[in-house]
Structure formats: structure tokens, C-alpha cells
Amino acid sequence: MAADKGAIDVGATLRDLRRRADLSQRELAEQSGIPKSTLARIEAGQGAGPAFRTVERLVRAAGGELVLKLPDASSAAAVDESPQAPDHELRDELRDELRDELRDELRDEAGRRYPAHLDVRRVLTLKDWPGAWWVHSYTLPQRLWPVRVPELTYDLDRTRRDTRRLREQARAQVRYRRVFEGLPSTSWHFLAELPGAGPVGELRAHERSLDLLLGEDWGDRRELVLEGVVVAPGLRTLGIARQLIELLASEMAVADIRTVHAIADGGNVLFLLACGFELQASRPSALTLEVRPTRPWLSAAPGPPP
Structure with a gap:
């Protein structure tokens, strides 16, 4: 917790820090040695301003660190010239403020x-x-x-x-991108990544040749086949897979590709329908080939020729 941006709301800051530490007022009071009634008054903004030592004990007990910075002339002069935060950081800050107000x-x-x-x-x-x-x-x-x-x-x-x-x-925090490195031009690979954690979801697709499939010249028309969309188990139902499909659709529009095919079952069908896919009247059959394991020792047994 820093005091380098002017006056701060000590009560609201302590309440937010306590929430991040997942502590009730009673638990924070016990860990800091500060009476619960005192903590409640500070968070409610009642009474005179709390003593510095009291705030320090509460902040440390909640796992925070209290830092005081005295601005000098050079830093004060450079405040107006500092670059603004990126738009996504401003949006995140505004969302946090609205959530706190709610x-x-x-x-x-x-x-x-x-x-x-x-x-x-x-x-x-x-x-x-x-x-x-x-x-x-x-x-x-x-x-x-x-x-x-x-x-x-x-x-x-x-x-x-x-x-x-x-x-x-x-x-x-999740970010999306298309991967080109080490892939043929007919491969489509998209990643959903978390900063510092790596990929948490991916989508793979490939182009198929209509000339080979239908036995005639289809000119420059191109189609895709969706191979699969996967998301880390703990992060499912957050819209990550939908964002990957929307990114695929936007890239298809740029490449002037109108169609992508997919085969799915169970709940995956409902998911693809929710993303704009449509059921087709014709569909491929599911086939399975089972190969029996070879047992060489059987050939050594005597017996009539086959």
C-alpha cells in the first residue's frame, strides 16, 4: 500500500486488502492485536484518523506492506509528462472500482x-x-x-x-493469438495464454482440398476442418473456447474463407451450435478398426498347414 498518489481512503484500502487476504474483521483483529471495534471504525471511516502504527500493524497482519514515498522536485515535475496506462489496464481498474462500489x-x-x-x-x-x-x-x-x-x-x-x-x-488476463511458427500454410493454430502461466487453451484446424474431395476443379474456394478446441479443466465455462472460435472466424474473414466443418458429440454439439455452427443433414459414419495382437509363439506349435 503506497501513499505516493495523494490522499487515500484508509478504510476502503484496508477492507480491500483484508478481502484479498480472505480474512474477516475478527480474524484480522486477532492476528494484528488491534481491537475489532477499532478496525470496524477505521473501515467505516468513523472517528479521527487512525494512528500510523495501528494502520501498519493491520496492513502487515493482512499480508501487505506499507510504503511511504516523499516526492522530490524532479518527480513532481515529471508527473504530467508520464505516459498513460494502456487502455486494458484502465478498463481493469475501472471494473475493480465499480465492483468495490457494488x-x-x-x-x-x-x-x-x-x-x-x-x-x-x-x-x-x-x-x-x-x-x-x-x-x-x-x-x-x-x-x-x-x-x-x-x-x-x-x-x-x-x-x-x-x-x-x-x-x-x-x-x-487471458490473451489470444495465432501461431505461425513451424506450421505449414494450411494449418491454423490459435492459443489462449495467461501471462506467466503459458497456454490454457488452444484451437487447431486445417484446410482441405475440395478438388481432391469432390473430384473437380473448385477454383480458389477454400474450406477448413476444425480439429479440436481444448481448455484447461479449471478454466472451462469462462468463454475461452468461444473467444478462440471467434478469433478463428475473424481470421477466416480476412483470408476470404467462408466455411469451417466440425464433428462433435454430446455437449460439444451444443457448444458449437451456441457459437454459430449449424447441423448438417449428412454426416460421416463412425468406424473402428481393431487389429489383433500378433503372438509369434503360436507358429512354433506343430500342426497341419493351413
């Missing part, structure tokens, strides 16, 4: 603010509520719901909270 607005039926570390969220569909274990498909009409569904929910289990936060962070 979190402050969410209160229980008694008007109390929810603990910051619980990441309270609105229940828009049954899928948003962990308590909807009784309707796995989330398709039950509201009039048939056996229990009252709350407007707000949160995860009490820390492992579940950490998993949700990691998934949200991954969705915001």
Missing part, C-alpha cells in the same frame, strides 16, 4: 454491510446460487422451486472463494 451497496435485510472477504454477488439465475444443488440442470421453472432463492449469495468455503477469484482473474 460490494459496498450490497447489504443484508437488516441494512448491514456484508463482510468484504465473502465476495457477495447477486443471484440472477439458479446457477449463481450454490444452494441450488436440488436442480442440477438449472431449468426448473420458478413456480416449481421448492425453496426460496435469495437475492444475494456468497461462498463460505475459502477454497471455493479462492477458485472463483482465480477464475475471474484468469478471464480478465
Whole structure:
């Protein structure tokens, strides 16, 4: 936590740091030795400004570091000339601010603010509520719901909270690109990557020759065959696979390729339909060839010739 950008909201900063550390007010008070009532007043912005030593103990107990910087003349003069942050960083910062404001607005039926570390969220569909274990498909009409569904929910289990936060962070940071190195011109390879973690998803496709397939000259018309789309198990349902297909479609438009074919089964069919694919009346048959293993010792046994 740094104080080099002017006055800061100590209460809001401590509340955000405590949420990142997944600590309740009671837990942070116990670890820092600061009374819980004092911590609650600081986060609520009540009373006089807290002592520096108090803030330092709270920050360190939450796993943070308090840094003070005194601006000099050269740094103050260079402030207006510093380059602006990239657009995606500004968007991420704005999204975090809006999420913090929304979190402050969410209160229980008694008007109390929810603990910051619980990441309270609105229940828009049954899928948003962990308590909807009784309707796995989330398709039950509201009039048939056996229990009252709350407007707000949160995860009490820390492992579940950490998993949700990691998934949200991954969705915001994942980057997409097409790979050309070491591939023939007819190969299409796209990657979804996380900075510092490497690939977390990929899409592969290849061009096929209509002249060889249909036995006649089709000129310059080109088509693709989708080989597969895979995403790391912990990051599925975040829209990564859909983004890869959208990137493929945009590259096809640039290359003036109109068609891509795919073969799928089960839930993959529904996914491709949601991405704009259409079912075809004709489809290839699934065939299997099984080869029996060779056992040389059988040939050594005496017997009549075949």
C-alpha cells in the first residue's frame, strides 16, 4: 500500500486488502492485536484518523506492506509528462472500482454491510446460487422451486472463494493469438495464454482440398476442418473456447474463407451450435478398426498347414 498518489481512503484500502487476504474483521483483529471495534471504525471511516502504527500493524497482519514515498522536485515535475496506462489496464481498474462500489451497496435485510472477504454477488439465475444443488440442470421453472432463492449469495468455503477469484482473474488476463511458427500454410493454430502461466487453451484446424474431395476443379474456394478446441479443466465455462472460435472466424474473414466443418458429440454439439455452427443433414459414419495382437509363439506349435 503506497501513499505516493495523494490522499487515500484508509478504510476502503484496508477492507480491500483484508478481502484479498480472505480474512474477516475478527480474524484480522486477532492476528494484528488491534481491537475489532477499532478496525470496524477505521473501515467505516468513523472517528479521527487512525494512528500510523495501528494502520501498519493491520496492513502487515493482512499480508501487505506499507510504503511511504516523499516526492522530490524532479518527480513532481515529471508527473504530467508520464505516459498513460494502456487502455486494458484502465478498463481493469475501472471494473475493480465499480465492483468495490457494488460490494459496498450490497447489504443484508437488516441494512448491514456484508463482510468484504465473502465476495457477495447477486443471484440472477439458479446457477449463481450454490444452494441450488436440488436442480442440477438449472431449468426448473420458478413456480416449481421448492425453496426460496435469495437475492444475494456468497461462498463460505475459502477454497471455493479462492477458485472463483482465480477464475475471474484468469478471464480478465487471458490473451489470444495465432501461431505461425513451424506450421505449414494450411494449418491454423490459435492459443489462449495467461501471462506467466503459458497456454490454457488452444484451437487447431486445417484446410482441405475440395478438388481432391469432390473430384473437380473448385477454383480458389477454400474450406477448413476444425480439429479440436481444448481448455484447461479449471478454466472451462469462462468463454475461452468461444473467444478462440471467434478469433478463428475473424481470421477466416480476412483470408476470404467462408466455411469451417466440425464433428462433435454430446455437449460439444451444443457448444458449437451456441457459437454459430449449424447441423448438417449428412454426416460421416463412425468406424473402428481393431487389429489383433500378433503372438509369434503360436507358429512354433506343430500342426497341419493351413
